[in-house]
Amino acid sequence: MRHLLSAGDLSLAEITSILNIAEEMHTIQGRPIKKLPTLRGRTVINMFFEDSTRTRTSFEMAGKWMSADTINVTGKGSSTSKGESLRDTMLTLDAMGTDCFVIRHGSSGAVAQAAGWVKAHVVNAGDGTHEHPTQALLDAFAMRRHFRSAEGGQSRTMEPGDNGFEGKTIAIVGDLLHSRVVRSNVLLQRTLGSKVILVAPPTLLPTGVEQWGCEVTSDFDAALEASDIVMMLRVQRERMQGGFFPTAREYTELYGLTPERLARLRPGAAICHPGPMNRGLEISSEAADAANSLILDQVTAGVSVRMSVLYHLLGGSPE
Ligand code: ASP
Ligand code: CP
Numbered sequence: 001m002r003h004l005l006s007a008g009d010l011s012l013a014e015i016t017s018i019l020n021i022a023e024e025m026h027t028i029q030g031r032p033i034k035k036l037p038t039l040r041g042r043t044v045i046n047m048f049f050e051d052s053t054r055t056r057t058s059f060e061m062a063g064k065w066m067s068a069d070t071i072n073v074t075g076k077g078s079s080t081s082k083g084e085s086l087r088d089t090m091l092t093l094d095a096m097g098t099d100c101f102v103i104r105h106g107s108s109g110a111v112a113q114a115a116g117w118v119k120a121h122v123v124n125a126g127d128g129t130h131e132h133p134t135q136a137l138l139d140a141f142a143m144r145r146h147f148r149s150a151e152g153g154q155s156r157t158m159e160p161g162d163n164g165f166e167g168k169t170i171a172i173v174g175d176l177l178h179s180r181v182v183r184s185n186v187l188l189q190r191t192l193g194s195k196v197i198l199v200a201p202p203t204l205l206p207t208g209v210e211q212w213g214c215e216v217t218s219d220f221d222a223a224l225e226a227s228d229i230v231m232m233l234r235v236q237r238e239r240m241q242g243g244f245f246p247t248a249r250e251y252t253e254l255y256g257l258t259p260e261r262l263a264r265l266r267p268g269a270a271i272c273h274p275g276p277m278n279r280g281l282e283i284s285s286e287a288a289d290a291a292n293s294l295i296l297d298q299v300t301a302g303v304s305v306r307m308s309v310l311y312h313l314l315g316g317s318p319e
Helices: 012-029 054-065 086-095 110-115 133-150 180-192 220-226 248-255 259-263 295-314
Strands: 043-048 069-074 100-105 121-127 169-173 195-199 215-217 229-232 270-272
Touching: 012 133, 012 180, 012 295, 043 054, 043 086, 054 069, 054 100, 054 121, 054 295, 086 100, 086 110, 100 110, 100 295, 110 121, 121 133, 121 295, 133 180, 133 229, 133 270, 133 295, 169 180, 169 220, 180 195, 195 220, 215 220, 220 259, 270 295
Parallel strands: 043 069, 043 100, 100 121, 169 195, 169 229, 195 215, 229 270
Antiparallel strands: none
16 A cells, blocks of 8 residues: 555455554553554654644554654644745655655645655545545444444454445434545445445535435434434534524534434444534534444544554554
8 A cells, every 4th residue: 555545545455454453553552551663763744734633643643652753744833834835845854754644634635646746655634625534444443343342242353255334324414515524434335335324404415425326315313213323524614604504503403413313323323423523513412422422432443543554554564
């Protein structure tokens, strides 16, 4: 694997391998000393031109726990604020001997473009409204662990033909228009073999969504009853100019995971949200903090999955 730019670029065998190695990495998170020599001598630069809590921190932890040298570059503190282009910035840092760039950028396609300029490996940590492939991988990791434990089994590595997603239904609900998380999840879940139902008001549906190969509806209640996983998406106000729905109250009534809807989840069904959450808008605190919420499991999975992704890109043997 040279770069990780899109969840759609990953074969079933690659997804399986990433999730299986992540399972190994997951055991390290429970240890008092979290250190492997795997990436000693390798340099990973996190370049975040958009804000982040989870992705940036977990990539930094993932690199550090595998003994890589990790460096953070942000838009504000770098010479991009003096007008240096993204291309010149990338070429400059690449010339220093960087092994891997983890890039988040506000423009869709910017990360793929950057990958074309450098010798180093590149990971897309979110580009505009386009993709966020490591989010979809960590979501799959958390879901798979949930399915295994709901079935009473131990978490275990999977085979490409037996990955736990066949026959499962995942509803992805909310601001689909501005979400890179939904795009990466649809691509990844298509390869994993689950059924995806997309739920949103018509104003928050991306153009061409009918070609994504998913069921699309504005009836959240019907989707809720059919789903093993209900993934709520944040209303991305920072990307909205103008009104996409009449009032926050009406949005919550029709598309929020309220306490009433929480009570109507299928037995064994679980709740996901990539974070950050707008509590009280797309998700109630009752749902976010419920026993069947995987939200913090997703966060935990973020470190293991990103360790596995860096390992797959940069090589080395896991201990
Ligand atoms: N944190 C995710 C992203 O950066 C989802 C969100 O911001 O709502 O795409
Ligand atoms: N889920 C996610 O990408 O969170 P951050 O924006 O905080 O990194």
